[in-house]
Amino acid sequence: MSEYFDFKKVELDDPLIEEVYRLRYKVYCDEWGFERPEDHPEGVEKDEYDDYSLHYVAIAKRDAQVIGTIRLILASPYGFPIEQHCTIDVDRSHIDPGCLAEVSRLAISKDYRRRASDNLLYEGHELPDQESRRLAIERRKADNEIVLGLYMCVFRECMQRPGIHIYMAMARGLHLLLKRVGFFFDPAGPEIDYHGLRAPYLTSFQSIRDRLAEVNPEYARLCAGVTSAH
Template sequence: MIDFRFERVELNDPRMKELYALRYQVYCTECGFESPDDHPEGLETDEYDVHSRHFCAMVADTGRIVGTVRIVLAASRGLPRGKLPIEWHCKLDPQKEFAGKRHELAEISRLAISKDFRRREIDKALYAQTEVALIEEHQLNEQRRQFEGVIVAGLYQCIYHESVSLGLTHWYAVMVRGLCCLLRRWGVIWEKVGEQVEYHGQRIPYLANIEENARHAGLLNPRLLEKPVGWKNIDS
């Protein structure tokens, strides 16, 4: 079994280039959400990166980065157009959108997981010269799901602990339904705050109350509230 470590990555850390390269791999090459022509150096970046806290999942024994996510801080000075990406790209329901203080709000975005750990060795099996038994394919798919779940959960732990440290109370996110359903099974509840839009694929805007979700997760999946493996409080 592969072990993973999770850390916050500062903007001046050389590993940021590896994070951007992973995002390019997922968002430009594999999924086509972004045009490679807009990122000629093979690094997917945008104007919100400097207003964000970035996190990574690494293979423990090699340091290879295989997952990343960020939170964009709503109160960051110089935020483009004074809005979070969700506020710019989605039409939010005035009755459901966040109405609190800006320093209590952030948007979760740019979740990216390496293809190797989304699909594990199943891709190699499909193109192998020898026949692969169905039981092997099932086992490989199950292994892929386990790795993907571990990485998503670890990145969530990073976001949660960073948010508590920053005094945040709510998160925005624009997600596909599948990810929202996965998180709901773990006890992370999101409220739909607008209609589906074309934004890196067909996605829906959501809002989550961090304290309420901590209570739900504490009952259904308390592991989500633990500190992720390798976590360091950089600000201490």
């Protein structure tokens, strides 16, 4: 799937799941301040939804470090985080509650991005502006590749779950990135200020898949794991 990253599902009994929670702590507590460190004294960011979720990671091939993660929350006795924090004003009466899921806890290590670019520096010498801009572009490309690779994992999981509907709370930048490749999501309520400005979305996976196939058929085949004939 990627020259630089491996993407995989992490089971709850896999020791790697601790790396997921530690990365989330680093991103959500240390880097962004979205969560309070005192609420997670063991240095792991974990909540009541994790035991009802499927977890995915991005692993850097260079050093086998977990540098990205995302989760898909399935039906849980707690409902969904988005229902607690956002106003959902679309009709959901036609959706089987067991077919609802939420994509959340996307996290990518800033430290990885710094280290990746540091490998290109010349023994600490300051780079000219043109080189700095090039590095910024390379960082953004790496970020996007990680994000899209993680969402591709979720896409493939949803292919195995007929009738599933996906909740997401997204910042505008993430929404635009996904839209640019062909992932379209339907607004489900007003934008709120929660971990920054976020808007809720609720979309049937079939709709996501159909629209992706229409606007970006090659990427749709890639997401589905179908290799193009040569």
